[in-house]
Amino acid sequence: MERELDSICVSPQQTLLEVMLAINTNARGIALVVDGDNRLLDTVTDGDLRREILAGRGLDRPVCELRPGHTPTTVRDDTPREEALRLMEKKGLRHLPVVDCDGHLCDLIQADDLLFQQNGGRLKLSAVVMAGGKGSRLYPLTVQIPKPLLSVGEKPLVERTIEQLRAAGVEQVFMATHYKATHFTEHFGNGDRFGVKISYLHEESPLGTAGALASLPHSNEPVLVVNGDILTSINYRAMLAFHEENEAEMTVGVRQFEFSVPYGVVGTNGVDICGITEKPTQTFFVNAGIYLLQSEALSYVPHGQPFDMTDLIAALLGNGKRIIAFPISEYWLDIGQMADYEKAQMDFKTGAV
Numbered sequence: 218m219e220r221e222l223d224s225i226c227v228s229p230q231q232t233l234l235e236v237m238l239a240i241n242t243n244a245r246g247i248a249l250v251v252d253g254d255n256r257l258l259d260t261v262t263d264g265d266l267r268r269e270i271l272a273g274r275g276l277d278r279p280v281c282e283l284r285p286g287h288t289p290t291t292v293r294d295d296t297p298r299e300e301a302l303r304l305m306e307k308k309g310l311r312h313l314p315v316v317d318c319d320g321h322l323c324d325l326i327q328a329d330d331l332l333f334q335q336n337g338g339r340l341k342l343s344a345v346v347m348a349g350g351k352g353s354r355l356y357p358l359t360v361q362i363p364k365p366l367l368s369v370g371e372k373p374l375v376e377r378t379i380e381q382l383r384a385a386g387v388e389q390v391f392m393a394t395h396y397k398a399t400h401f402t403e404h405f406g407n408g409d410r411f412g413v414k415i416s417y418l419h420e421e422s423p424l425g426t427a428g429a430l431a432s433l434p435h436s437n438e439p440v441l442v443v444n445g446d447i448l449t450s451i452n453y454r455a456m457l458a459f460h461e462e463n464e465a466e467m468t469v470g471v472r473q474f475e476f477s478v479p480y481g482v483v484g485t486n487g488v489d490i491c492g493i494t495e496k497p498t499q500t501f502f503v504n505a506g507i508y509l510l511q512s513e514a515l516s517y518v519p520h521g522q523p524f525d526m527t528d529l530i531a532a533l534l535g536n537g538k539r540i541i542a543f544p545i546s547e548y549w550l551d552i553g554q555m556a557d558y559e560k561a562q563m564d565f566k567t568g569a570v
Contacts, residue, residue: 229281340386348445349395365445385453393429395420428524444506466538470507
């Protein structure tokens with residue numbers, strides 16, 4: 218256990234960026250801040266850091282400045298397991314550090330791991346891969362092969378997505394197809410060879426980025442929707458945890474995008490100049506093409522009609538439903554143009570993804 222805890226622990230002077238990298242590496246969704254004597258000082262979750270990104274606060278400051286004076290919830294090492302689990306349920310905790318009488322870290326109880334084991338390693342959601350587009354901006358490569366089946370390294374792009382979903386614990390995958398649909402059924406079949414169950418939502422005519430969702434069978438579980446032309450190492454379990462913690466109807470994966478203005482930007486008030494900013498950098502969050510939806514959200518998608526994710530978002534907001542953003546700090550690339558495809562190949566060769 219000591220070696221396992223080492224991978225989760227960070228020092229108070231490490232930067233938030235270093236802590237995020239540690240969380241991505243340990244795949245536990247949390248880092249434990251400890252002093253030189255292994256006394257627990259604080260806990261930092263994946264969600265804590267993503268909220269910092271959304272708030273526009275940098276990750277270059279030490280983790281001890283994140284919430285000074287905060288005391289994490291813990292249990293003693295002689296606490297019965299059942300009591301610890303009841304405390305986690307009462308406080309809505311996903312992680313609970315275990316310490317001795319002097320505050321030294323002894324263990325970490327993680328609710329996700331317990332649920333994961335109880336479900337036989339299955340993540341309680343289904344996934345939809347949107348793979349119906351023509352990929353016209355990648356002609357002539359897509360004249361004979363649909364864009365999601367273009368190879369990145371030695372495997373088709375969408376096969377890498379399927380492997381990542383399986384690794385996260387997703388068992389049921391639906392694939393929305395239109396352009397050259399038989400290529401997908403011939404390559405994937407029913408999914409047995411790839412460790413998942415694959416069903417197909419074939420669109421006779423294009424239904425937009427969300428229209429195929431109306432054909433999903435009824436389920437009470439959330440639905441993960443992934444565009445088929447994305448190469449990413451996103452942590453789907455972290456996204457689901459963030460979605461549940463915030464009690465959202467829909468969670469939209471977003472990517473931070475910076476745009477540098479190559480000129481001095483002049484601020485005006487009528488004809489008067491009130492300031493000038495030299496070559497400012499504007500930061501935006503852009504849609505990353507990855508979504509998590511409660512099953513009830515699917516009722517807003519009309520049957521047999523073109524319908525985009527932007528339409529669904531507008532419908533949900535118009536009905537007072539909560540939609541949140543999940544910032545993707547992991548590798549992410551939308552392969553929309555030839556330059557993107559060439560970058561994906563290079564990134565794979567260099568081990569960036």
